[in-house]
Amino acid sequence: MTDKLKSRRGLLKNMVILPAAAMLATPAVQSARSAEKTTWRMVTSWPKNLPGPGITAQRLADRIGEMSGGRLTIKLYAAGELVPALEVFSAVTQGTAEIAHTAPLFWGGKIPAAPLFTAGPFGLTPLEHITWINHGGGQQLWDKLYAPFGIKPFMAGNTGYQMGGWYKKRLKSMDDLKGLKIRMPGLGGDVMRRLGASPVSLAPGEIFPALQSGLIDATEFLGPSSDFAMGFYKVAKNYYSPGFHEPNGTGEALISLKALEALPDDLRQIVEVACAAENIYSLGASEWANAARLKVLVEEKGVIIRTYPQDILDAAKRATGETLEALAGRDALTAEVVASFIAARSHLKDWSAISVKAFMDARG
Numbered sequence: 001m002t003d004k005l006k007s008r009r010g011l012l013k014n015m016v017i018l019p020a021a022a023m024l025a026t027p028a029v030q031s032a033r034s035a036e037k038t039t040w041r042m043v044t045s046w047p048k049n050l051p052g053p054g055i056t057a058q059r060l061a062d063r064i065g066e067m068s069g070g071r072l073t074i075k076l077y078a079a080g081e082l083v084p085a086l087e088v089f090s091a092v093t094q095g096t097a098e099i100a101h102t103a104p105l106f107w108g109g110k111i112p113a114a115p116l117f118t119a120g121p122f123g124l125t126p127l128e129h130i131t132w133i134n135h136g137g138g139q140q141l142w143d144k145l146y147a148p149f150g151i152k153p154f155m156a157g158n159t160g161y162q163m164g165g166w167y168k169k170r171l172k173s174m175d176d177l178k179g180l181k182i183r184m185p186g187l188g189g190d191v192m193r194r195l196g197a198s199p200v201s202l203a204p205g206e207i208f209p210a211l212q213s214g215l216i217d218a219t220e221f222l223g224p225s226s227d228f229a230m231g232f233y234k235v236a237k238n239y240y241s242p243g244f245h246e247p248n249g250t251g252e253a254l255i256s257l258k259a260l261e262a263l264p265d266d267l268r269q270i271v272e273v274a275c276a277a278e279n280i281y282s283l284g285a286s287e288w289a290n291a292a293r294l295k296v297l298v299e300e301k302g303v304i305i306r307t308y309p310q311d312i313l314d315a316a317k318r319a320t321g322e323t324l325e326a327l328a329g330r331d332a333l334t335a336e337v338v339a340s341f342i343a344a345r346s347h348l349k350d351w352s353a354i355s356v357k358a359f360m361d362a363r364g
Helices: 003-035 053-067 085-094 126-135 138-149 186-194 204-213 224-230 257-261 265-300 310-328 332-363
Strands: 038-044 072-077 099-102 151-158 165-167 181-183 198-200 238-241 250-256 304-307
Touching (some): 038 053, 053 072, 053 099, 053 250, 053 265, 085 138, 085 250, 126 138, 126 151, 126 265, 138 151, 151 257, 151 265, 181 204, 186 198, 204 224, 224 265, 250 257, 250 265, 257 265, 310 332
Parallel strands (some): 038 072, 038 099, 238 304
Antiparallel strands (some): 151 250
16 A cells, blocks of 8 residues: 555544544533533622612522522622722722622713713613613613723613602702702713702712711612612601603623633523513512602601702703713714714604603503
């Protein structure tokens, strides 16, 4: 046999044997990978088991563990247990944690457009916001915004419509906002600043002591359920509506792209589906709990529900336009997000008026 013929037979042998070996190995590799168990650390911006977002974070962690059959376990660290409340974004970027549960409104300092993914003043309702993210191009822009930080964001909780806030003194006109110190982060804080107030940003766990001590004169947070748990009614009795600054309360799961891409396909899908399930589940849970706690606040705790004076609402609406215009001027990507947000609001508002508003007015 010539050397040339031997070489050809050797090549044919390899062509037959190697693919067969690979085919035999593939199920074993896949089986071994599917049996692997992974543990992620979740850091949050919330006090442990805070009604609303704190419970949502724990439920999300539990849901992922159950859906994965224990293959992906999430160990939750409440605000301050592993990192401070407002450092969870950096914790995921730096690898201190694989996942965080928080809210986009906290990141305006490093990502100007981020707060719009929680809410925008006079912006989108909870259902409209979900529609924008899932069907109006919002998710793609959100991904683009966070990608430089190695993070994939998902909607992963919603506290529903927000209240306007707790005020120690009654507001009678615009003059009462002058110099008023209010805890209001995000774009709502920018609007309040344009109205003459002095907004401050505090982590959730720091709000009550600041309100009690007089460091701030007023605060907003979420809705009646979470606000009740925070105890604001013990210090301030004037509870204002509407929450024009945040008509929606989307929370987010920040997931390390590196950690996510290291998972098998089915676990990646479980993470995504679990976030989506918790997002809509928590919205319903918040609406139910808010209705119950509002009744307790008024009937048992002496809280007075008030409506913002019309001159404040009119001025806030004008200031919102100025705020969004200034935000769009920050950079090209921010301008793209603002344009998309405004376009979604414009696209949905007529239908919302004919469907939701008309029905609510008729129901009375």
